[in-house]
Amino acid sequence: QQQVKQSPQSLIVQKGGISIINCAYENTAFDYFPWYQQFPGKGPALLIAIRPDVSEKKEGRFTISFNKSAKQFSLHIMDSQPGDSATYFCAASDRPSGNTPLVFGKGTRLSVIA
Amino acid sequence: EAQVTQNPRYLITVTGKKLTVTCSQNMNHEYMSWYRQDPGLGLRQIYYSMNVEVTDKGDVPEGYKVSRKEKRNFPLILESPSPNQTSLYFCASRPGTGGWYEQYFGPGTRLTVT
Numbered sequence: 008q009q010q011v012k013q014s015p016q017s018l019i020v021q022k023g024g025i026s027i028i029n030c031a032y033e034n035t036a037f038d039y040f041p042w043y044q045q046f047p048g049k050g051p052a053l054l055i056a057i058r059p060d061v062s063e064k065k066e067g068r069f070t071i072s073f074n075k076s077a078k079q080f081s082l083h084i085m086d087s088q089p090g091d092s093a094t095y096f097c098a099a100s101d102r103p104s105g106n107t108p109l110v111f112g113k114g115t116r117l118s119v120i121a
Numbered sequence: 122e123a124q125v126t127q128n129p130r131y132l133i134t135v136t137g138k139k140l141t142v143t144c145s146q147n148m149n150h151e152y153m154s155w156y157r158q159d160p161g162l163g164l165r166q167i168y169y170s171m172n173v174e175v176t177d178k179g180d181v182p183e184g185y186k187v188s189r190k191e192k193r194n195f196p197l198i199l200e201s202p203s204p205n206q207t208s209l210y211f212c213a214s215r216p217g218t219g220g221w222y223e224q225y226f227g228p229g230t231r232l233t234v235t
Contacts, residue, residue: 016161039221050125050211050226051164096163100221108154108179109224113163 010034011099013112020119026084028115030097033078037099041109042071042082045094054095055082087119123148125227127212133233134202142197142230144212150225152215153195154179155187157208158229164211170195202234 012031020026030040041056057064057071057080064071070083084091094116098109125146134140146153154169156179166179170189184206186198195214199206210230215222 013163041223043224048228050213050228051224052226053223056223108166108169111164113161 010110011097011112013097013115015115016113017116018118020084020087020117022087022089022119022121024087024119026082026087026091026117026119028082028095028097028117029079030081030099030112031077031079032099032110034099034101034110035078036101037110039100040071040073040080041098041100042069043096043098043111045096045114047093051096084117087117089119089121092117092119123225125212125214125225127210127227127230129230130228131231133235135235136203137201140199140202140232142199142210142212142232144195144197144227145193146195146212146214146225147193148214148216148225149192150214150216151192152217152222153189154213155185155195155197156211156213156226157181158211159208167197167210199232202232204234206232207234208232 042054043051044054045051055066055069059075068085073080094114096114097112128143155167156164158164165181167185168187170176176187212227213224215224
């Protein structure tokens with residue numbers, strides 16, 4: 008059973024446009040929601056993360072929107088650039104200690120075209 | 122430089138020939154884990170270790186072994202590789218066992234089993 012559902016699988020956006028990637032979860036115990044960015048040939052790296060006590064977190068052009076009642080969260084990339092072309096993974100975790108594996112979505116391959 | 126290193130980066134082998142993929146981190150992290158990444162399936166955890174001599178199975182442990190004799194090293198062992206283990210493998214570490222910590226990934230090992 009997939010615990011974090013991510014969509015779309017792939018996304019093509021024009022340079023300067025807004026990229027939006029969505030994730031939905033079922034486990035109401037999840038309380039930490041990071042996004043990881045992976046460039047070709049590299050390992051994933053933390054991009055931005057949010058806790059459910061806030062509905063939005065912004066870092067530069069990247070924003071996480073969080074809807075606790077709908078159990079959904081999304082990544083918005085404003086003014087998308089070709090350098091943003093990568094695979095993005097949403098993830099979730101439910102405990103501050105113990106083995107708390109990050110539960111990853113299946114990933115979204117973003118291509119930003121000029 | 123703080124990093125997770127993996128070796129080899131690329132490996133082509135034949136069915137049944139034992140192999141080891143090494144992983145080392147220089148950040149004194151307690152928690153280490155191995156993932157495999159497959160198209161359409163995202164990142165799936167194979168094994169994890171919460172500290173020296175403490176290891177446990179993740180979501181897809183069949184056909185793999187690990188050991189954690191030193192804090193910095195966490196090798197992945199395939200005793201008898203099979204073609205369905207052809208994949209991209211990532212080692213990761215984080216400072217604590219809790220899920221809220223940032224996870225640091227290695228550069229990946231692309232394994233092909235023929």
